[in-house]
Amino acid sequence: MTSPLEQTLKLPCGAELPNRLCKAAMTEQIAKPGEHLPHAGHQRLYKAWGKSGCGVLLTGNVIIDRQHLESPGNVVIDAEPDEHQLAALKAWAEAGQSDGAKMWMQISHAGRQTPKNVNAEPLAPSAVPLGLPGDNFGKPRAMTETDIRKVIEGFARCARVAKAAGFDGVQVHAAHGYLLSQFLNPRANIREDEWGGPLENRARLLLAVVFAVRAAVGDDFPVSVKLNSADFQKGGFSFEECRQVVKWLSELKVDLLEISGGNYEQPKLLGIDGLERAEKEPVRESTKAREAYFVDYAGEVRGVANMPVMATGGFRSKVAMEEALEAGLADMIGIGAPLCTDPQGPAKMLAGETDGVESYAKTLRLGPGFMGPQSKVGMIKMINALGQMAWNYMAILAISEGRKPARSRGLLSLYMAHQKRLKEQAAALNKG
Numbered sequence: 001m002t003s004p005l006e007q008t009l010k011l012p013c014g015a016e017l018p019n020r021l022c023k024a025a026m027t028e029q030i031a032k033p034g035e036h037l038p039h040a041g042h043q044r045l046y047k048a049w050g051k052s053g054c055g056v057l058l059t060g061n062v063i064i065d066r067q068h069l070e071s072p073g074n075v076v077i078d079a080e081p082d083e084h085q086l087a088a089l090k091a092w093a094e095a096g097q098s099d100g101a102k103m104w105m106q107i108s109h110a111g112r113q114t115p116k117n118v119n120a121e122p123l124a125p126s127a128v129p130l131g132l133p134g135d136n137f138g139k140p141r142a143m144t145e146t147d148i149r150k151v152i153e154g155f156a157r158c159a160r161v162a163k164a165a166g167f168d169g170v171q172v173h174a175a176h177g178y179l180l181s182q183f184l185n186p187r188a189n190i191r192e193d194e195w196g197g198p199l200e201n202r203a204r205l206l207l208a209v210v211f212a213v214r215a216a217v218g219d220d221f222p223v224s225v226k227l228n229s230a231d232f233q234k235g236g237f238s239f240e241e242c243r244q245v246v247k248w249l250s251e252l253k254v255d256l257l258e259i260s261g262g263n264y265e266q267p268k269l270l271g272i273d274g275l276e277r278a279e280k281e282p283v284r285e286s287t288k289a290r291e292a293y294f295v296d297y298a299g300e301v302r303g304v305a306n307m308p309v310m311a312t313g314g315f316r317s318k319v320a321m322e323e324a325l326e327a328g329l330a331d332m333i334g335i336g337a338p339l340c341t342d343p344q345g346p347a348k349m350l351a352g353e354t355d356g357v358e359s360y361a362k363t364l365r366l367g368p369g370f371m372g373p374q375s376k377v378g379m380i381k382m383i384n385a386l387g388q389m390a391w392n393y394m395a396i397l398a399i400s401e402g403r404k405p406a407r408s409r410g411l412l413s414l415y416m417a418h419q420k421r422l423k424e425q426a427a428a429l430n431k432g
C-alpha cells in the first residue's frame with residue numbers, strides 16, 4: 001500500500017503538489033553580504049535538496065529590505081531586479097526543480113529581530129526591544145504609516161519577482177517573531193492606531209500583505225502563510241487569536257497554511273523553552289504523533305481553515321507523519337533540521353530504507369545532565385540550542401560547498417565558529 005505521504009495534493013489555486021512532504025524554510029546565510037544574491041552554492045544546496053523526496057522546497061527567508069536582514073548572508077529582493085539578478089534567481093529556482101520538486105520562496109522582513117550589527121535601530125511596530133540578554137539587537141523605531149505601506153509593497157514586489165524568476169509559489173513569513181509576527185504580538189505591538197490594539201488591528205498588516213501578494217501573482221499561483229500557533233509567552237499572541245486570524249485568512253485566497261510557533265525570546269519552533277517560562281496554550285492532545293510540537297494545534301486550526309494545513313516542527317518518524325495525515329491533523333508535513341543532517345533523508349524514508357529522518361544536531365550537548373539541553377539553567381539551555389543550530393548552519397554551508405557535513409565537532413566550538421562567521425559577514429556588509 002502506498003503511504004499517505006506519497007499522495008498528491010491539489011491546492012485551492014489549482015496547482016498540484018507531488019506529495020505531502022515539504023522541506024521547511026531554512027535560512028541559508030551563504031549569500032555574499034552586500035550582494036545578497038543566490039549563487040552556485042545555493043544551486044548546489046537546492047540540487048541536493050531536490051533529491052530529498054520532498055515535493056515542495058521552501059527557500060530560507062528572502063528579505064524584502066536590506067536594512068532588515070535576519071542575517072548578513074540573506075538573499076534580498078528589495079527592488080526590481082536587473083538582468084543579472086533575475087538570472088541568479090532563475091538559476092536558483094531551476095536547481096531546486098531539477099528533480100521535479102516545486103520551489104517556493106519564503107518572503108520576510110526581520111523587524112526588531114534584525115541583528116544590531118546589521119541595523120542598530122530597526123523598524124518594528126513599536127519601540128519595544130527584544131527581551132534577550134546580550135547586546136545583539138538594537139532598540140527598534142516604531143514604523144510610520146509610510147513605512148508600513150512600503151512593507152506591503154515590498155512583500156508584493158518580492159512575490160512578483162519570485163514568480164517572474166520561475167519559482168512555483170511563495171510563502172509569507174508571519175511566524176517566529178519576525179515583522180508580521182511582531183505586529184500580531186501585543187507585547188511587541190503597543191500601537192494605538194489602526195495597526196495596533198485589538199486583534200483585528202494587529203492582524204491588519206498580515207492580511208494586507210497577503211492580499212497584496214495575491215494581487216501581485218494572480219489567482220492561479222500558490223501563496224502560503226507561515227503562522228505561529230502561539231508565541232507561548234504571557235501576554236503574547238495566543239492560540240485563540242491564531243484561530244481567529246486563520247478564519248480571516250480563509251476569506252483571502254491562501255493555498256497552504258503552515259503552523260509553527262515561538263520566536264527568539266521563546267524558541268518553541270526548535271522544541272525548547274526560552275529564558276521565561278512558556279505560557280501554556282490549551283489544546284486537545286489527540287495524538288500518538290507527540291514528537292511533533294505543533295501537530296495538535298494544526299489539527300484544531302484545520303477545523304476552522306478552508307485551505308490545506310501543514311504542520312512543521314519535530315517530525316522525525318514516518319509513523320508519526322503518516323498518523324498526522326491519517327488522523328486529519330494536517331495535509332502536509334514540514335521537515336527542517338533533518339535535511340541538514342542528510343539532504344536525502346526523507347527520500348530514503350519513503351523508499352522504506354529507514355523508519356524516519358534524523359537530526360544529528362539534536363544529539364549535540366555542552367555536557368551531560370545539568371550542562372545539557374534540558375538544563376534548569378536558562379543560559380545553558382540556550383547555548384545548547386544555539387550550538388545545535390550552529391551545527392545546522394555549518395551543515396548547510398558544507399552541502400552548499402559540495403562537502404558532507406562533518407559530525408565530529410564539540411558544541412561550544414561550533415557555536416563559537418558560527419558566531420565568528422556571522423561577525424565576519426557583518427563586517428563585510430558594513431565595509432561594503
Ligand SMILES: Cc1cc2nc3c(=O)[nH]c(=O)nc-3n(C[C@H](O)[C@H](O)[C@H](O)COP(=O)(O)O)c2cc1C
Pocket residue numbers: 024025026027028059060061106173175176226260269270312313314315334335336337338389392393
Ligand atoms: C538551520 C535552520 C534555519 C531555519 N531558518 C528558517 C527560516 O528562514 N524561515 C522559517 O520560517 N523557519 C526557519 N527555520 C525553522 C524551520 O522552518 C522549522 O520550523 C523548524 O526547524 C522546526 O522543524 P524541524 O523540527 O523539522 O527542524 C529554520 C530552522 C533551522 C534548523
